[in-house]
Amino acid sequence: MQPQDDRPLLFVNARLVCPASGRDEIGSLLVAEGVIAELGAKVPPTARAETVDCRGHVLAPGLVDLGAFVGEPGAEHRETIETASRAAAVGGVTTIVARPDTTPPVDAPEIVDYLMRRARDTASVHVYPMAALTKGLAGAEMTEVGLLLEAGAVAFTDGPRSVASSRVMRRAMTYARDFDALICHHVEDADLAAGGAMNEGELASRLGLPGRPVAAEALMLERDLRLAALTGARYHASLVSSAESVGLIARAKAAGTRVTCGASVAHLTLNENDVGEYRTFFKLTPPLRHEDDRRALVEALADGVIDVVCSAHDPQDVETKRRPFAEAEDGAIGIETMLAAGLRLVHAGDVSLHRLLAAMSTNPAKLLGLPAGALTVGAPADLILFDPDAPWVLEAARLKSKSKNTPFDQARLQGRVWRTVVAGRTVYPYA
Template identity: 60%
Template sequence: MNIPVSPSVAHQPLALVNGRLVDGQTYDCVRGGILILDGKILDLGPEVAPKNLPVHSRVIDCGGDFIAPGLIDMRAFVGEPGGEHRETIATATAAAAAGGVTTILARPDTNPPVDEPAVVDFLLRRARDTGRVRLIPCAAMTQGLRGEEIAEIGLLQQAGALAFSDGAHSIANSRVLRRVLSYARDFDALIIHYAEDRDLAAEGVMNEGEFATRLGLSGIPREAEAIALDRDIRLVNLTGARYHAALVTTTLSLDIIERAKAAGLPVTAGTSINHLTLNESDIGDYRTFLKLAPPLRREDERRALVEALSSGLIDVIVSDHNPQDVETKRLPFAEAENGAIGLETMLAAGLRLVASGEVSLQRLIGAMTLRPAEILGLPQGRLRVGAPADVIRFDAEAAYVVDPSKLRSRSKNTPFDEATMEGRVKLTLVEGRIVFEEE
């Protein structure tokens, strides 16, 4: 282990030892450690142990906890600009750091939307000045998110946008979406689309079915998602553009994604941690914190999503972090806004699937790290020599009760309010810098 000796604290090696390494590809609970120098992974594996380290290293004994890449969240609303009453970059990234999320792809449906290079530049500067973790702008596909005129994808990409989406807005006009996909293909840009037939969804507020009928609430049929997604995939076949389905939540959609992948189309898919761990019955007595878009589905649909995650058909897990203030959630269910916060609880909620034996830990971590990194073309998200030292330490068995008042997000609309969770992040590093450490 050849480590340069430097008297500077800034260049002091940092070693996490006595841990269990896990990532999405190479390491599956391998005993060992990780050595970090100048913001990158210098060495890792069983040989990284106290006896092999130079005396000037800073050593953190992980006591058998897991060491993993920092999580990459491909769908989160961070508030700025225009929604600071719901969230700010400072509060969102503080929550992310506490939850082990080291990279956020920020949604573009802000006010003003991220449809101009100046707004991309604003986000990057605000993230640099006030953020704790990496924040990458996702720019708008259409001007003003109206689904009518294409945004300047080339200029937005040059400004620093890594992907293109209209956030929670679905493009209804197939001609416009075809043009977006064709334009994006020429720039090798990734399109992330929220697939929903808005006319079919209409005024629905939860999943259509027996449970909605018993609650007296209008339903949204599964077909509202599947029809739009099927249209999207046909346009991908026509244009050859890279396409990511932002949120897949039904078996109908899974069938469409499976056929697209079998045909070799450049298609990937994500789902939210909420749809993997909750179902429509959890809404119970009109719990508005569980009013989401897409709505929570039946238990058989949830189980199908988990199986698709385990098999790799679903590539990515997202928090779908969507903070809402008290005024928009403390309303009758039909009138409340959609959305739940999730940056701080995404990992712990996912570990429920590991504890139940439904998904392996390596697959769970891979869907939150390696696959998002591969789709976005990022160097982080993996435990590899030379990779950025975006690393977390977590105890998968540490139990706690979710107390909304202690969450770092500005809004407190967590669907796991007062739930008992297992899995606590103890340390979060971004480029080797400690951005969160459990007290």
């Protein structure tokens, strides 16, 4: 990141919303030397400060996107740290937690160091790397948890791959527990889901497409929850997509297992019917499910069973998406649209603004031990100013991501970020 501007920022007439403390009031906030210096109903003017009239719009902690694909190293044609961070800034994301399924994968301390140096030199937001859970993402041998943590990794995952071996997963959880490290896992039995293109069910049959059953997710999740209870490890199911899965998570939490889970904003706002006439930008991992499953996810978010909402940002180029549906690559971009798409749930009355922001900022920051997600004096000044009611139509060509495979192209959205601040420095709008 570039050196921050040392000029203080004074936000006035802002709706201060902090999901960590429950604060929701009209007031002011002063940023000085990269941190929040003062906030409240009345903050006195400060010499040299740039004053920003927020006009009653929401001033909240910056979003923390847990599990985005940033392209580097090896897939710079799909995304780079620079382009991903520019997209993040537009969307109000001040911290990207990057997946390790790159080429080579992030399974050694020197690759973690490389990513951190690249982020320091090219990113406009914070970028933290997750390390591979197994060497080469092969699922056979666990990585060096302690050394990777020392190098700067914030969690462990094999990205969109599941560890099939229960023995390997138990060993990884045991070692991670000893370091109090977080394991994030993709919950899908690869054998059972093999060859599937969309959610298994009536719609897949009518479209003539092979299905991926909900049972493939539930089987892997139930195994992991048993292993988490056995080892005492901190475990996060990266992306759940079904009513059955949230039921399993709820029971595990009630039993005292150290488990959390996430869902993508696409799975909370879209369903299998959006696939329509074989629209490949809606081909995701896990697949979009039945509307009943989507409603169950929304209720689980409102009830606190789902802890994290993420973008599941997975850029794909034109050659891999504009193919027959069953042959197209999975994945969609989402880092720039995560907040606006999530606000659909708020406007529909399904989820409170505080709950949504907690799932997008406070909770992922707490899980990873990051200094983010709260409006408190002395906290890093990672902030977003947004109008939750501003209407706009998304045009894919205008997105900052290098790839344009968004499922929200031409969607009518409500909620626009006006300013993003990282460590006291305005990164959007761009200088």
